Amino acid sequence: MRLPPVLALLLALSPASACELCAIYSADSALGLSGSGFSFTVAEQYIPYRTTQFEGQEVAVATPSYVDSSITHLVPAYNFSSRLSVSLNIPITRLGFRRSDVEYFVSGSGQVQAQNITETGSEAGLGDVALIGRFAVLEKRGMTSGFQVNLLGGVKFPTGDASRVAHEVAQARLFESFLPPGTPHDPLGHSFSSVHEDMLALGSGSYDGVFGLTANARWRRLFLKGQFQYYLRTHGEADFKYGDEIIVSGGPGGYLLLNPTFTLSLQANAVYDTMARDELLGRPSDRTGSTGWYLGPSVFFTWGEHFSANAGIELPLRIANNFFQSVPDYRLHGAISVRF
Amino acid sequence: MALLSSQHSPGLPGWKLAATGGLVGALLAFGVSIRLAGAAQPQISLIEMYSTDQVLIHFDTEANRTYTLQYTTNLLAKTNALWFALYTTPNLPFFDHYVIPDTRNSPQRFYRLSATP
Numbered sequence: 001m002r003l004p005p006v007l008a009l010l011l012a013l014s015p016a017s018a019c020e021l022c023a024i025y026s027a028d029s030a031l032g033l034s035g036s037g038f039s040f041t042v043a044e045q046y047i048p049y050r051t052t053q054f055e056g057q058e059v060a061v062a063t064p065s066y067v068d069s070s071i072t073h074l075v076p077a078y079n080f081s082s083r084l085s086v087s088l089n090i091p092i093t094r095l096g097f098r099r100s101d102v103e104y105f106v107s108g109s110g111q112v113q114a115q116n117i118t119e120t121g122s123e124a125g126l127g128d129v130a131l132i133g134r135f136a137v138l139e140k141r142g143m144t145s146g147f148q149v150n151l152l153g154g155v156k157f158p159t160g161d162a163s164r165v166a167h168e169v170a171q172a173r174l175f176e177s178f179l180p181p182g183t184p185h186d187p188l189g190h191s192f193s194s195v196h197e198d199m200l201a202l203g204s205g206s207y208d209g210v211f212g213l214t215a216n217a218r219w220r221r222l223f224l225k226g227q228f229q230y231y232l233r234t235h236g237e238a239d240f241k242y243g244d245e246i247i248v249s250g251g252p253g254g255y256l257l258l259n260p261t262f263t264l265s266l267q268a269n270a271v272y273d274t275m276a277r278d279e280l281l282g283r284p285s286d287r288t289g290s291t292g293w294y295l296g297p298s299v300f301f302t303w304g305e306h307f308s309a310n311a312g313i314e315l316p317l318r319i320a321n322n323f324f325q326s327v328p329d330y331r332l333h334g335a336i337s338v339r340f
Numbered sequence: 341m342a343l344l345s346s347q348h349s350p351g352l353p354g355w356k357l358a359a360t361g362g363l364v365g366a367l368l369a370f371g372v373s374i375r376l377a378g379a380a381q382p383q384i385s386l387i388e389m390y391s392t393d394q395v396l397i398h399f400d401t402e403a404n405r406t407y408t409l410q411y412t413t414n415l416l417a418k419t420n421a422l423w424f425a426l427y428t429t430p431n432l433p434f435f436d437h438y439v440i441p442d443t444r445n446s447p448q449r450f451y452r453l454s455a456t457p
Contacts, residue, residue, distance in 0.1 A: 059433040100430065104441070111394055112441045114427055178396050178439040185437070192432055324434055 035082060035305075035339075041075040043335035049326040052194050056320040063118060065195040066326050068096040071127065073335075083136035091127035093160070093202050101193035104174050112174065123164070128203045130156040130210055145219045152212035152229075160203020162237035168197035169238035169280050176281060187281040188288065194326040196288065198240065198278060206236025215250075221258070225267060226250030235279075243276030243289055253298075265300045271314050271331075277322065290321035294331060306339045382407055382455040390441060397426075397440045397451055405455045406431045409440055415450040423452065 050066040052059055070093070077087035100118040107113050132154030139148045168191075175190030188196060209232035217224045231245040253267030270293075277289035298312030311334035319327045379402070386398040401407050410423040427440045442449070 054433045061433070062431060102438075109443075111443055112391075114440045116428070116430065175439065178390065178441070189437065192430065192436060324432070 036079045038340040039077045039079065039337055040340075041073070041077065041335055041337040043073040043075060044333065045069075045071045045073070046332040048329045049195070049199070050329050051316075051319075051327050052324070053319065053321050053327050054324050055322070056318075059324075061194075063098075063100055064326070065099045065101075065193050066097060067099075067195055067199055070094045070096075082141075083139060085134045087132050087134070089130040089132060091129070091160075092125070093127040094122060094124040095200055095202075096122045097195060097200055099193055099195045099197075099200070101191050104171055104190070123161075123200050123202055125161055125202050127160040128156045128208075129159045130154050132210055145217075147215070147217040150212075150214045152210070152214065154210040156204075156206075156208040156210055156231075158203055158205045158207060158236060160201070162201050162203045162205035162240075164197045164201040165205060165237040165240045169240055171197075172281055186286055187279075187283055188285040191287070192324070194324050196278075198242065198288075199326075201237075204233070204236040204240070204242050205238075206234045206241070208233050208242075221255040222252065223254065223265070223267075224250070224252050225269075239280070239282070241279040243278050243284075245273070245275045247274075248272045253300075261304055263300075263302045267298045267300070267312075268295070269298045269312055269314060270295050287323040288325075290319060290325060290327060292319040292328070293317040296331075307337070309336045310334065379405070379455065379457070382453045384409075384451060384453050387451065389444075393444050394441050395444050395449075397442060399438055399440075399453055401429050401432075401436050401438060402455070403433050403435055404431060405457065407438075407453060407455045409451060409453050411442065411449050411451050413446050413449055426451070 047069045048066070049069065050064070052061055052064045072092045074090040074092065075087050076090075077085055079085040098118065098120040100116065103115050103117045104112055105115065132152055135151050137149050137151055140146055141148075168188075171190050172187050176185070176187070179185060191197075210229070211232065212227065212229040214228075215224075215226045227247070227249045229245075229247040233242040233244050235241045249269060249271040251268040251270050253265055255263055255265045257264035272291075272293055274291040275289055277284040277286065279285070294314035294316050296312060296314035298310060300308065300310045302308045312332075314331040314333075316328060316330070321327055382399065384397055384399050386396075388396050388398075390396040397409060399407065399409070407429040408425060409427045411426050412421045412423045414421055426442060427438070429436075429438060442451075
């Protein structure tokens with residue numbers, strides 16, 4: 001007889017035996033939440049920005065612009081102890097895109113001309129590297145329960161190519177020169193695309209602050225995870241400033257499979273992601289900025305005390321965007337970690 | 341730069357002309373728009389000098405309409421005038437303001453703007 005999925009889940013989440021709790025304890029170690037030593041993580045995040053929206057409502061356009069964002073993070077880390085670690089985040093980015101816009105260019109005769117363009121292609125390479133430290137401000141670990149609260153802080157360096165940002169600012173500056181001085185206009189008023197060039201930049205050209213807080217609590221086979229991330233952007237390439245970003249995510253979960261050598265757990269993950277408006281030419285653009293709410297499952301797998309993997313997908317419940325933008329269809333992520 | 345604005349009827353109802361000039365008569369450019377029934381009239385809002393040898397043509401667009409900006413150098417030919425496309429906006433779900441640069445290498449150039457639907 002097949003069990004209804006919900007019943008099977010409830011059975012899987014029933015109180016764990018001592019042996020199973022040993023497995024959970026080992027899983028924490030594999031996840032890098034205890035002990036010291038080196039670890040290496042490869043994480044992938046794939047987001048297709050293929051839904052075209054105007055002021056939060058999906059709209060149909062003849063030739064929609066889009067970006068398929070794939071970022072592979074290589075993350076070597078060192079745990080000094082269960083409470084303190086430092087990691088280097090090396091993103092390898094690939095952005096496949098199609099983008100329609102008006103392009104102002106200088107012809108051979110030295111005159112400025114306007115032309116509609118549709119460019120299809122990809123941008124790939126090293127993104128902005130970040131160095132991030134973690135410190136556990138609260139930690140209690142036991143067989144049946146435990147919790148940990150971590151503070152994160154770091155710096156993102158301008159290692160990625162920001163030439164797309166420079167070109168966007170040059171176009172904005174040229175368009176501004178067309179207008180009588182003092183004419184009120186959006187600094188991205190030259191562009192009618194739902195994919196602005198700054199979305200295709202591998203780097204920002206800026207030194208940014210990265211701050212966060214993570215909290216994990218566990219009771220027997222149940223757990224609750226939460227994360228808060230804040231990206232403090234500064235002025236970078238051509239004085240362009242990406243909008244600050246706040247991400248709050250988390251949700252409850254439980255261990256579905258417990259074995260002395262491996263564990264499998266499932267979490268319901270809710271995400272709130274808000275990005276402030278970008279700034280260029282000294283003022284914010286009302287054609288940028290968005291807030292999204294997402295929900296989806298994440299699964300976590302551990303093998304012994306040295307190997308872990310996770311994967312998840314988040315579907316948008318609602319995305320409120322300013323003006324005309326391409327927004328995510330969904331967000332897919334996964335990671336594999338090895339502790340040495 | 342002097343800016344002149346006037347209303348003319350070149351024989352077709354609903355046509356509107358806006359004229360700019362003032363560079364010692366070397367340039368005379370006209371903006372022509374076509375009124376469509378049930379929709380706001382497309383209109384060239386400004387034609388101004390830019391740099392030493394260019395003009396800028398300004399116009400607003402409404403949502404969900406495609407606008408075509410054309411020019412000719414010989415309006416007097418009337419029915420035989422050859423109009424050339426200078427710029428076409430995409431059909432997008434929002435209003436916008438366009439500024440299109442053009443050359444000023446002929447004594448006169450006339451512009452018109454149409455919209456569909």
